[in-house]
Structures are given as structure tokens and as C-alpha cells.
Amino acid sequence: MDVFEKLKILTGAAKYDVACTSSGVDRSSGGVGVGNSTACGICHSFSADGRCISLLKILMTNYCIYNCSYCVNRRTNDIQRAAFTPRELADLTMNFYKRNYIEGLFLSSGIIRNPDYTCEQIIATLEILRNEYGFKGYIHAKAIPGASAELLHKLGVLADRMSVNIELPSQKSLQLLAPDKSKENILAPMGVIRDKIRENTTDLVRYNHAPKFAPAGQSTQMIVGATPDTDYQILNLTESLYNKYKLKRVFFSAYMPIGDNPLLPSKDTKPPLLREHRLYQADWLLRFYGFKASELLDEKHQNFNPLVDPKCSWALSHLDQFPVDVNTAEYETLLRVPGIGVNSARRIIIARRSCLLRFEHLKKLGVVLKRAQYFITCSGKITEGLKITEDIIIRNMITQSGMRFADELIQSGGYSQLSLFNDNTKVTAGDVMKCLSGQM
Amino acid sequence: MLERSNVVYVYDGTYYGLMCCVFESFYSHEIPCAIVADSAQQLSMLPPKFIETDTDKAHRVMRSIPNKISAKAEELVKLCFLSQLDDKELLILDFLKKGYKYGARVVYMLADDTVNKISKAVKNLTNEAHHFKGFVRFKVYDDMMFSQIEPKNYVLPLIKHHFCDRFPNESFVIYDKTHCQALVYKPYSSAIIQVDKVDLDEPDETEMKYQQLWRDYYNAIAIEQRYNPRCRMTHLPKRFWGDMTEFQSPSKLISKQKAES
Numbered sequence A: 001m002d003v004f005e006k007l008k009i010l011t012g013a014a015k016y017d018v019a020c021t022s023s024g025v026d027r028s029s030g031g032v033g034v035g036n037s038t039a040c041g042i043c044h045s046f047s048a049d050g051r052c053i054s055l056l057k058i059l060m061t062n063y064c065i066y067n068c069s070y071c072v073n074r075r076t077n078d079i080q081r082a083a084f085t086p087r088e089l090a091d092l093t094m095n096f097y098k099r100n101y102i103e104g105l106f107l108s109s110g111i112i113r114n115p116d117y118t119c120e121q122i123i124a125t126l127e128i129l130r131n132e133y134g135f136k137g138y139i140h141a142k143a144i145p146g147a148s149a150e151l152l153h154k155l156g157v158l159a160d161r162m163s164v165n166i167e168l169p170s171q172k173s174l175q176l177l178a179p180d181k182s183k184e185n186i187l188a189p190m191g192v193i194r195d196k197i198r199e200n201t202t203d204l205v206r207y208n209h210a211p212k213f214a215p216a217g218q219s220t221q222m223i224v225g226a227t228p229d230t231d232y233q234i235l236n237l238t239e240s241l242y243n244k245y246k247l248k249r250v251f252f253s254a255y256m257p258i259g260d261n262p263l264l265p266s267k268d269t270k271p272p273l274l275r276e277h278r279l280y281q282a283d284w285l286l287r288f289y290g291f292k293a294s295e296l297l298d299e300k301h302q303n304f305n306p307l308v309d310p311k312c313s314w315a316l317s318h319l320d321q322f323p324v325d326v327n328t329a330e331y332e333t334l335l336r337v338p339g340i341g342v343n344s345a346r347r348i349i350i351a352r353r354s355c356l357l358r359f360e361h362l363k364k365l366g367v368v369l370k371r372a373q374y375f376i377t378c379s380g381k382i383t384e385g386l387k388i389t390e391d392i393i394i395r396n397m398i399t400q401s402g403m404r405f406a407d408e409l410i411q412s413g414g415y416s417q418l419s420l421f422n423d424n425t426k427v428t429a430g431d432v433m434k435c436l437s438g439q440m
Numbered sequence B: 001m002l003e004r005s006n007v008v009y010v011y012d013g014t015y016y017g018l019m020c021c022v023f024e025s026f027y028s029h030e031i032p033c034a035i036v037a038d039s040a041q042q043l044s045m046l047p048p049k050f051i052e053t054d055t056d057k058a059h060r061v062m063r064s065i066p067n068k069i070s071a072k073a074e075e076l077v078k079l080c081f082l083s084q085l086d087d088k089e090l091l092i093l094d095f096l097k098k099g100y101k102y103g104a105r106v107v108y109m110l111a112d113d114t115v116n117k118i119s120k121a122v123k124n125l126t127n128e129a130h131h132f133k134g135f136v137r138f139k140v141y142d143d144m145m146f147s148q149i150e151p152k153n154y155v156l157p158l159i160k161h162h163f164c165d166r167f168p169n170e171s172f173v174i175y176d177k178t179h180c181q182a183l184v185y186k187p188y189s190s191a192i193i194q195v196d197k198v199d200l201d202e203p204d205e206t207e208m209k210y211q212q213l214w215r216d217y218y219n220a221i222a223i224e225q226r227y228n229p230r231c232r233m234t235h236l237p238k239r240f241w242g243d244m245t246e247f248q249s250p251s252k253l254i255s256k257q258k259a260e261s
Ligand code: SF4
Pocket: A064, A065, A066, A067, A068, A071, A072, A073, A074, A075, A109, A110, A111
């Protein structure tokens, strides 16, 4: 089989992994070898599905001894199989890198023979790249659950980022769909990586030249919509992964139906892209906006509102905390206003040092007034002539993606009229869900 | 007090030249109604005043910026000069005027029109430069690598360090077709030079092979059920496509090879 064939097969098999970021580490070539790395990451292209291409995301092999139901590479799936040799893969990476197609390599693999052997294959590839070719670009390596701690350590010294995919958000789902895996089996390597990173930081303080262990940290991925797990479960798990395992990123991947396993959504189910989008928005709120998972969802409201984004949803059910004044509010408070993001909040803080801000200034600072105006005042004043009723606010909060969602629903006869929230109750995610499913 | 005048300053298009325009404006107590580079088309009927580039005068202005305003202001002015903003010269003049008046805090006066426009133009420039760190595509020849880009802003000075650091032991050229400039690197020195035209041979088979492998990769990595051309267009507007390997059709060489095998 030639390299063209292998590339197509092993890329096709890797594409469902969503992580492609090359962020988290700054490294200069120092004039030797090839390559450097930028902490903010660099996108090299965007594929037809609109996702960023930063790394050569590929599998060592798509042969697998396991049989996870949701995965295209599962043992019983009748597909074409292929395998790269470490040398082939290292050469491909170098040649792509030199042409500036990519920022580096994201290497994962099906489990061939056993976890240790698989891990050794990945290590062999990275050793050629790092030690023989002097490659200083970005490397993201999948830690193979079940591989020995010693191999994990070797891998972590060669890679910038490591990841172990959780894939399914609950033990129950795992048992059902990935009988070869268990929660412990997945969390154990995560714990090992966390501890090594921690040890490494103290080592680095002590001796300057201690080899760096996964300097860009670790990440994971969860499939959304393959199992009945709710947004609430997913977000809570996400939060505890950030806290307990110090993950750099948690990625979500809308489930693409691939087979006709009765335990999984049928083949004609549409991937829940909007839901995935809402989870990313919420993840953003956890990481950069100082929100806690428990503020966004709770036992009673287990799923995000498809019509408005999670921050709006929060603001709408906390109208008593608004309006806030842009000339005096703290940065953290500004961040909670719909229509104000990290950048515009920073700009507001800077600009208000030299003058009192008025509404006409805010637009220039990047504030989305259409949404923000209902939640802010400028030195005690609201926008002139602004009518504030709950109904009007909600209409202005509905996002474009929410609108498209509603349109589709109407067209498909889901419900005939979009008359939202004309009573006086507070709006919550649950209400909208009810409204959308015609119960309200 | 500076007075508005209807004179047009014409300068040589260099940063030094612009600094001399600033000097002239303060020296003659006048604000020109436009400052245009020599090469820029002059549509105006207004009287031109040719500003001579004098290193001495330029240095006096350049020193005054960090001294009387701030290092941050100096950086902003330098970057703004590389931006694609049409009336950047006048804006820089106005910015400096305000800077001398208000001092270091001028860079934070984001509600002011001039400061706002400048910081947006600079953001646009640095964003575009960041994009090109990813969107540059090299064709590999025997003794060097070549890339062509068509940026709106003058991005070469901003991506120079990145690429020289990335490929310290290669020789390469990044040719900015829009502004007829090229970043030329040979271990271990670099320069940005004026280039009017570039003629290159067809690259060899190995190069063609990797180009095709990259196109195959590009097509294989997309998930059909998530097809979203609108999203791609936002992140990677069409204007970049022309110079990117993944959007170019395979050359004859490779299609012939494939047919044979
Ligand atoms: S172990 Fe990985 S590659 Fe193998 S079937 Fe499970 S998810 Fe797929």
C-alpha cells in the first residue's frame, strides 16, 4: 500500500478527534534543528467543515483489538485497515512542516497487539522526530490507557501535550458501549500525567535542565449525544476535570452516527451540533469568565437552552443583578453582561480611565449593544428611548444559531408558532425546552 | 497653535519621510489636509508641498515619541505605519499631536476617534500577520523554499522573526505580491527587499508528491456531516485561497503519474 492510500485511510480514521490546537508552549529553535512553537497556537488552514487544521492529525494504525461501539475503528467494523511505520510518519511530518502546512503532529492510534506495544510505536515515531531530525515543532500524543507508567513517562518527555479521551461522560455509558474500558482505566493515566507535570515543575525550579514533561499540559474529549447523559452531567464532569486533573482543555464532539447498533442513535440522526456549540460556550464561561458549573445548570435544568447562549440564559434568570454601570462595575461583573466579552471588558476598563463612557463609546470598544443595552447603564442612564420588557429582551437575546434552530423546527412542523414567554415567569433553560417541545 | 491648511504633503513613503512630515507640520504650524506617498496616485487638485526626507529631522521626531509620550505610543505609531489604513499618515500626525498634549495616557484613550481607528488598524495588521504565520505555503526547491502571499497590510516585518526562527538552517523567500516586497533569508541573515517580479521553474516530483499528499490530507480530514462552508469562509476568506496549496489544482505532472500507475 502506498503512502497516499495510508494517508487517506489513517486521516479518515482520526478525523473524529476534535482537538487540533497547537497552543500552550513557547519554544524557539535556538538556531538548531527545525521548528519552533507559539503559546497562542497557529491555525494553518480550515477544512470544509469549518474546523481549524493546525496539526497533522493522524493514526499510527486503525487496526484495533478493542470494540468500542461508537468508534469507526472497532474490531468488528468491516473497513480497510492500514498502518504507518514510525519512519514513514516522521518523514511525512517533517515534509509537511517544512512547507508550513502544519504546526506539528497529533498522533493517536488504534490498539495494536497490546497497549504497551502501541505506545512504543508512538514513542519510536517521536524519537525519530525529536532526536534524529531535531524537530522543535508541536507534538500532541495520545496516552494509551493501559500502557505502563514508564512508557507514559517516555512519551511525556517527547510530547508537548498529552491526552486521554474520556469519550463517554458516565461510567454507565462506558460499560454499555466500551466494555473494554472503564472509568478507572481512563482516569489512571490522567492522574499519572498530572503528577508527572507537577513533579516536573518542581524539578525545573531545582535544576534548569530537567527535561520538560508535557509542557502544554493535557486535554481530553467527550462525545456528546451518543448516550442519554445530560449537559449538566457533562459540564460537572468537565469542571471537575479542570479542578482535579488540571486539564488544559476539555473538548466536545457531537456524535456522528456510524453504525446500526441498537444502543446508539440511529444512522439518520443529525449530529447535535448546536448542543456541542452551547457546551463550548459554557466551557468558555468556566475557563475565562469565572462561572461555576452550578450557576449555569442544576438538577432541575439539566440541558442548555438552544435559543440563547448560556451566559444570556444565566443573565435572564438573574435580572435582579442588573443593570450594572459600565463606568464603575468591576471587571468580573462586566464579564457577566451579555454582549460584553473578555476583550470589550478589558477595553472598557482601560478607556474609562481617561473619560466617562457613554453609549456611543461602547460600540467603538466592541460591545454588542443590541444585547448589552438591557443590562447596563452609563453613569446611571439607560439608552435613550429603550423599551424594556422581558419579551423584548428575550427576542434580542436569541442568537443566530438559536434562530436557525427554531426555523428548522418550525419548518419540520415541530411547532407552529414561535410565541415565546408571554407570561411573566422567569425564563430558564427548562422553560425553553418545554416551549420547544410544545408543553408550554 | 496649529492651523488647518489646504496644502497636501507629499513624501517618499518611508517611515523617516513621514517623521519629517510631522516635523514640518509642527515647524510651520499647519495641518495638511492630506499626506500622500510619492507613489500613491494623486487625485487632489490641492497644492502639493514636497517634504524632503532628512535623517536628522526624522530622528528628532522619533526620539521625542518615547521621551514625551511613551514607548507604547512609539510601537503603536510604527505598527500603524505598516497598516493598510488609507489615511494613516494624517491619523499618525493627529495621534502624535494628542500624545504631546496628553502624554502617555493617549494610548488608552480608546474612546477618541483617532486613537480608536489607529488601534483597530493595528489590531487588523497584527491579526493578518498572525494568519500568515499559518497560511504561508512553501514550495521546496533544491536550494531554497519559496512562498507567495498577497496580504492587505505590510506583514513581512511582523512575520520575519517567526519564520527565521522556525527554519534557521533553510534558505527561503516570502514574496509579498501586493506590496512587491520579499523577505529573503539565508542562514543566518535576513532582509526585506523590493522585488518587482518573480520567475520560478516548476518544482520537482518530490515537491509535487507532497503537495498532492497535503491536498489529500485536507480533503480527508473534513467530516462530511459537518460540512459548513460559511464557517470556513469566516475563518479563511477566499482572498487567501489563491496562494494556498490545498486550493490549487494538481499540476499536470502528478496527474500523469497517477494515470500511469
Ligand atoms: S480503543 Fe480506541 S480505536 Fe480502538 S475501538 Fe476503542 S476508541 Fe476505537
